[in-house]
Amino acid sequence: MACLNSIPGASDFHIGAGDVLQISVWNNKDLERTVTVRPDGMISFPLLGDIPAAGFTTRQLQKKVTAGLKQYVTNPDVSVVVQTVNSFRVSVLGEVRNPGRYEMHSGKATVLDVLAMAGGLTPYATPSRIHVMRGSSAGDVQQIPFRYGKAISMNPDHADFCVDPDDIIIVP
Numbered sequence: 001m002a003c004l005n006s007i008p009g010a011s012d013f014h015i016g017a018g019d020v021l022q023i024s025v026w027n028n029k030d031l032e033r034t035v036t037v038r039p040d041g042m043i044s045f046p047l048l049g050d051i052p053a054a055g056f057t058t059r060q061l062q063k064k065v066t067a068g069l070k071q072y073v074t075n076p077d078v079s080v081v082v083q084t085v086n087s088f089r090v091s092v093l094g095e096v097r098n099p100g101r102y103e104m105h106s107g108k109a110t111v112l113d114v115l116a117m118a119g120g121l122t123p124y125a126t127p128s129r130i131h132v133m134r135g136s137s138a139g140d141v142q143q144i145p146f147r148y149g150k151a152i153s154m155n156p157d158h159a160d161f162c163v164d165p166d167d168i169i170i171v172p
Contacts, residue, residue: 010110015053016087021067026077031069034083047072058082070142078126088162092118096169096172110145110160114169122150126172133168 015021017039022071025031035043041054048068053061062080069076088104104114111132121127127148134142146169147159163169 013057013082014055015058015082017054018086019053019057019082020084020086021061022079022081022083023051024079025069025073026079028073028076031073031076037087046055048131054087088165090114090166091168092171093168095122096120096171097122103166104163109163110162113150114158114163115171118169121171131170132163133170134164135166 015037017037019037020034021037021043022034023032023043023045031046034047035045035053037043037053041052043053044050045065048065051064056064058080062078065080066076066078067160069078085105088102090104090109091101092114093099093104096115099118101108102114102117109117111130130146130148131168132144132146134144136142144161146161150159
């Protein structure tokens with residue numbers, strides 16, 4: 001299953017804490033840095049000091065750095081590349097063999113993928129009541145039911161879906 005909503009490099013990928021970025025200004029080696037987004041969402045960059053990066057797309061951060069450098073560099077041509085995604089984490093709680101927080105380094109995963117990473121369900125799990133808790137930018141939390149029985153069936157119209165960063169899968 002392709003998870004277009006979660007692939008790093010897609011136009012809607014948002015930088016998060018822990019991500020490693022390569023920022024460079026064309027024809028200016030002094031303004032080339034590999035930076036890690038700090039837990040507070042900030043990065044440090046020459047001439048600009050601390051600037052927010054978490055929550056921005058690479059294009060938005062590129063524009064922000066370009067605007068900031070214009071007072072120091074004539075026509076700065078800035079590039080921002082995500083080298084390593086470390087901000088895509090999903091938690092699994094409840095009746096799985098290894099509950100915990102899992103990093104999705106590939107940038108794409110389904111609920112079944114994450115349940116497999118957690119070692120699968122225990123004999124005490126109630127598969128029909130699994131749900132995914134997903135926050136939104138508005139601050140509300142959505143509870144999405146997961147149809148485990150359909151997802152593991154041979155039916156091509158199964159119910160597995162892609163996880164988003166910071167989703168919490170609850171297995172009662």
